[in-house]
Amino acid sequence: MEVGSGSGSLPxxxxxxxxxxxxxxxxxxxxxxxxxxxxxxxxxxxGASAQSILSLSDHFKAEKMAxxxxxxxxxxxxxxxxxxxxxxxxxxxxxxxxxxxxxVAQLQTEYGFNKKDIYLLGFSQGACLxxxxxxxxxxxxxxxxxxxxxxxxxxxTARDYQGSFGETPVFLGCSDTDFHIPKERVVESGExxxxxxxxxxxxxxxxxxxxxxxxxIDFVNKILSDG
Numbered sequence: 017m018e019v020g021s022g023s024g025s026l027p028x029x030x031x032x033x034x035x036x037x038x039x040x041x042x043x044x045x046x047x048x049x050x051x052x053x054x055x056x057x058x059x060x061x062x063g064a065s066a067q068s069i070l071s072l073s074d075h076f077k078a079e080k081m082a083x084x085x086x087x088x089x090x091x092x093x094x095x096x097x098x099x100x101x102x103x104x105x106x107x108x109x110x111x112x113x114x115x116x117x118x119x120v121a122q123l124q125t126e127y128g129f130n131k132k133d134i135y136l137l138g139f140s141q142g143a144c145l146x147x148x149x150x151x152x153x154x155x156x157x158x159x160x161x162x163x164x165x166x167x168x169x170x171x172x173t174a175r176d177y178q179g180s181f182g183e184t185p186v187f188l189g190c191s192d193t194d195f196h197i198p199k200e201r202v203v204e205s206g207e208x209x210x211x212x213x214x215x216x217x218x219x220x221x222x223x224x225x226x227x228x229x230x231x232x233i234d235f236v237n238k239i240l241s242d243g
Contacts, residue, residue, distance in 0.1 A: 036111040037089050039118035045070045045083040049123070052082035054133045054158060054243065057119055060085060061140030061164075062092045069139060075233045078240040084123075086115050098144040098168045099201070109145075109168070116149045135243075137161040137236070139228060140196065144168050147188075147205055154179030154212050159239040160186045163228050164194060166201035167208060175204075181214035185239045188216070189232040191224035 043066040049055065056076075060069035066085035073083045093112035094105035102109060116136070123129045135158040138146030143165020150160050151167060154177060166188075167175065186209045190202045199220055206218040221229060 036107065037086070037093070037115045039086060039115045039122075041066075041087045041089075042119070043067055043070055043085050043087065045073055045085075047080050047082045049082045049084070049127045051080070053080040054078060054135065054240075055082040055084060055123055055127075055129055056135040056137055057116060057123075057146075058083055058085040059093075059116070059136075059138035059142030059146050060088065061138075061142050064091065064139075064142075069137075069142060072137075072139075072228065072233075075237075076240060077237050078243075081240070084119060086119065088112065093141055093145050097196075098141065098166070099170055099198075102169050102173075105168075112145050113149050113152070116145070117153065120153075131155050131157050133158055133243075135159045135161070135240070137163070138165060139163045140165060140226065147209075150181075150186075151175070151177045151208060151212070154181050155184075156182040157184045158243045159236075160184060160209075160214070161232075161236055161239075162186075162188045162202075162205065163232055164190045164197050164226055166190075166197055166205040175208045177208070177212060179212065181209065181212050183213065183215045185242070186214040186216045187219070187232070187235045187239065189219045189221065189229075189235065191222075191226065192220040193223055194226050196226060 058069045066087040094108035143162040147162045148168040210216045
């Protein structure tokens with residue numbers, strides 16, 4: 017399933033203070049937010065769109081679930097690879113993390129969702145962003161799904177995140193030969209979440225492409241059915 021392009025940099029794309037992400041620029045699908053029992057925040061990859069990541073929800077089997085997908089300004093959450101020094105990806109990175117934070121807060125205060133009923137899912141650049149947000153804001157979520165992504169920052173980045181996930185289910189799926197996402201970073205990310213109290217499953221798919229597969233969809237559906 018193709019839901020967006022990769023995590024490499026786009027030449028010439030620079031996000032500045034006048035070109036930031038807007039937490040109000042979102043697309044929704046599924047149950048209306050004021051009627052849903054659960055909600056999934058879905059983060060698209062580089063060069064993709066909110067609508068494209070929302071198309072994955074057609075494969076999910078969850079009752080009374082709402083889906084919310086923000087749109088990145090210019091189609092990219094930050095300009096360079098997720099492996100680049102974090103300061104090179106500013107201010108886009110901080111703005112993007114702030115968008116997710118604003119959405120989580122709004123879902124709680126305006127729609128009454130508990131965090132255990134909020135799920136985070138991202139693909140590619142969106143997976144990297146979702147995982148980094150979750151690690152920086154550890155709590156008991158319904159589930160966290162990183163499809164072809166890993167925690168942000170160059171090798172050797174200190175992972176001194178605070179808080180606990182309290183057995184939150186976390187699923188990380190990726191090709192073992194993904195051009196954009198080194199498998200070592202996927203495994204490292206899984207270990208970070210495990211040490212923070214998450215119930216982690218890492219699945220590496222031999223010689224698979226940079227896309228979502230049926231096995232990953234099955235894992236997501238299992239977690240949704242258990243929630």
